[in-house]
Amino acid sequence: MIKRMMMWALMLTPFSSMAQQPLAPLKYEPLPLGAIQPQGWLLDQLHIMKTGATGTLDEYYWKVKNDNGWLGGKGDGWEETPYWLDGAVPLAYLLNDAGLKKKVQAYIDWSLVHQRPSGFFGPLTKNERAGKKTEDDCANGEDWWPRMVMLKVLQQYYTATNDKRVLPFMTKYFRYQLNSLKTCPIGKWTDWATARGGDNLHSIYWLYRQTGDAFLLELGDLVYQQTTPWTRYFGERNWVMEAAAQQNGQAWMDRHGVNVAMGIKLPAIYHQAKGGHVYLDSLRTGFKDIMTLHGLPHGMFSSDEDLHGNDPQQGIELCATVETMYSLEEILSITGEQSWADAIERMTFNALPGQITDDFISRQYFQVANQVQVTRGVFQFSLPFNREMNNVFGPYAGYTCCTANMHQGWTKFTANLWYATPDKGLAALLYSPSKVTAKVGNNAVPVTVTEQTDYPFGDRISLTVNTKQSVTFPLSLRVPAWCKQAAVLVNGQAYGKATGGNMVRIERTWKNNDKVELQLPMEVTTSNWAKNSRTVERGPLVYALKIEEEWRKDSIKEEGVYYQVLPKSDWNYGLPREVIKDPAKFLEVKTRAMPSRFVWNATSSPVEIVTKGKKIPEWKIVDGVARQPVTTREDVYQGKVDPTEHRITLIPYGCSKLRIVAFPVVP
Incomplete structure (x- = not known):
């Protein structure tokens, strides 16, 4: 306890008494913008953004x-x-x-x-327009x-x-x-x-x-x-517990989900100057606490607008998702800790696309994990907004910060797929189809590495090195934590194996057209979430019930066009206990080729999981919300369950707009 108090005392010492030191080197160095080019399905996504809001927002x-x-x-x-x-x-x-x-x-x-x-x-500024110059006094700024x-x-x-x-x-x-x-x-x-x-x-x-x-x-x-003292908040832990318990107006800016998303990176950023272990320890503790108390299956924490617990009926603000992605990308570069890459991929491939329409114009201010309809209403949000528009899709629905801020999500993810390493090599820390060009080795030889993959849908990543001359440099590849054992091949020959959470480092003299294949076997598993619910996972993707959708277009004077989405098929299914106990036996994975032009929707999804479910008759929409039935500690819901088994289909969460992702467990 005394040691802990001394650490905090050191952090709060007046900075004038602390010796200035150069910044610690980055564990992974971001590459210049443009060095990484999207390919495959990721290029499709960025083209959609160009013709959608990102490329045209200034026009409308x-x-x-x-x-x-x-x-x-x-x-x-x-x-x-x-x-x-x-x-x-x-x-x-x-x-x-x-x-x-x-x-x-x-x-x-x-x-x-x-x-x-x-x-x-x-x-x-207003003062400048009135003839006052900013240099006279900063208060005129x-x-x-x-x-x-x-x-x-x-x-x-x-x-x-x-x-x-x-x-x-x-x-x-x-x-x-x-x-x-x-x-x-x-x-x-x-x-x-x-x-x-x-x-x-x-x-x-x-x-x-x-x-x-x-x-x-x-x-x-x-x-x-x-x-805001985010480092102290994360390390001392009282803040995150109070955020879970309170929804009042006291210190609400410290619970605001987007502020938290931005604040997450502060300890790691300051660690560059001060070193030691306090800052990164606080960061790790804080993020774990946030995800334990407020985390949801798609990889993000609740934010509607406050942190609001882990019930799957709570919302997530789109700004919070893209800002958390950016914070974790910076943390990954600073610390080199691979767990941040796992967290980035989970929220990017699940939470992000599930909140934006196919044309990248309309979006939800708040998405909901178990979202069986999208309508106007107050629901269970900490900020319901008096026009009841926070859950519908629209260019301006809710607050328009997300209209402007959603564009950094996919672009910065793309720009952080590859990094330079201190040993003059390259590292792939996040995976998607791409091409990277950089100078490597002791003589700074330019090389291009092309990454061909259907990841996160497929389990193989193929890399081709193109160089005009032979060059020796290390190529480092991340093995995601969810992968039990990865296999690496170089030019078709076995190179080695690695367990999840490790890096594979291949240092050799590379020649033009050398090839590396990273095999990441994806097992079907289930994970445990709020109220003892279960989520089906495969690789970095979580899977949600496929629900037929009816889209209805409407408008209001204040916010223009918006869309409600209503279910056209049943959704009130639980997963039988035997499915949870033996997912490999009862969850059938069906794959097909990636479409020629990929869009994050049910039609384009190259993967489906088929299983059986049973209906819970009393699980109904109440006040616009599908309130989560409790699976007891005996791992079964105790209410009435229809004994009839139904064949149900699950699709990647990011391809859904209506869904159940946190399933009750039934007999």
């Missing part, structure tokens, strides 16, 4: 379209335009799309060109928060272009921030900035790695001091 969404503040106008000057750019910029360079590059360049150029002499940047998002945009843009304006621009801004934070702290204008200061800190440390300017470390300490 009034906040981005009309007199935009990030282009010098009087319109949106807060978070939504930077949110959109945070996904549109990487999409432009991942697809190497000239039209989209030209679109986003206008916003980047305006920001870079219109930096004030003081270093402040962004849309003209405006909220730090939207600038944090725009800095993320500029970082990505710089890695893609090496635009020489970016580093001096960021340096000048951070000098302004250092000079201002004592009188205009992070939370001066909004609590959002206080909760999300980790994003600010990440940009500071990113710039330090480019320039080595010592003042950035001093600024980093100051920003960390003024940010």
Whole structure:
């Protein structure tokens, strides 16, 4: 106990008394934007985004379209335009799309060109429009928060272009921030900035790695001091228990799911400067606690808008999913711990696609795990919203932050499939069809590695090395934790085996057209969730009951077009106990070839699982919600169950809009 108190005392010591140290090296170095190119089904997804909202939001969404503040106008000057750019910029360079590059360049150029002499940047403030200059007093500026998002945009843009304006621009801004934070702290204008200061800190440390300017470390300490103390919250644990118990207005910003999603990365980011084990220990403890108390089968924690327990009728805000993905991607790079990659894949392949329509235009503000209908209503959300639009699909349904922010999910996932390693090699930490080009080995020889795979649907990953000359470098491959034993072949010959949770490192002299195959056998298993329910899993995918859907289009004046989805087939099934006890015997996997153009829906799904289920007659929709029947500790639901066995089909969660994913267990 004394040792624990001393650790926390050290963390809370005034930073002026702590010696400044250079940042620790990253375990895995992100590659420049554009070095990784999507292929296969992932390329299909990014093309859908280009023709959908990501590529066209500025053409129809009034906040981005009309007199935009990030282009010098009087319109949106807060978070939504930077949110959109945070996904549109990487999409432009991942697809190497000239039209989209030209679109986003206008916003980047305006920001870079219109930096004030003081270093402040962004849309003209109310004070500036009234003739007051920001350099006279930082109080004449405006909220730090939207600038944090725009800095993320500029970082990505710089890695893609090496635009020489970016580093001096960021340096000048951070000098302004250092000079201002004592009188205009992070939370001066909004609590959002206080909760999300980790994003600010990440940009500071990113710039330090480019320039080595010592003042950035001093600024980093100051920003960390003024940010919500996520490290202490995660490590001391009282916070997460109170979040599970309370839904009142007290300290609700500390329970806000998107704030938590962004705050998760703060301990790892600060660990780069301070070292030791306190920060990463707190992070691991906090994330485990969050997922234990609030986690849901699709890999995300509840967030509707507060953290709200692990019942499968609770919602998840789309912004929370994409921000958690981004946080874990940064944590993975910093720590190198593979468990973060497992968590990223689970939420990416399940929670993310299940909340957005096929055309990537409409989305839900809150999705529900056991979602047997999508309608207007209050339901069980901590923020029901008075127009009752938080669960329906629509371009603007609920709050429009998700309209702007959903675009970073797939793009940043793609940009983090591959990393450079300190031993001058490459590492595949996340898997999807892709192509990576990088310089490797002692002589920095350019190579291209093409990854062909149907993963996460298929269990084989084929890599082909293309190089103009032989080159020696290590190629490291992650074996997911769910895989009992992976096999690796090099040029058709057995290389070795590895158990889940390990890395396979292949160091050799590579020649053109050398091939590696990673085999990841996917067993069908079940996992245990709230109220002793069970979820069917295979590889990184969780599977949900396939329910026939009836889509109904409607509109309201305030939020425009929206869609409700009603079930056209029965859904109130439990899984028989014998299925849970012996899933390999009773769960039949059916696969087919990937479609020529993949979409995350039931029609395109290349995998189905067929089994048997029994109906629970009293399991009905009550107040718009399918309230979860309790499977007792005897592993069986005690209420009335129809003895008739029915053949039911399960599909990947991400391919569903209506579903049961947490099944009661029946006799």
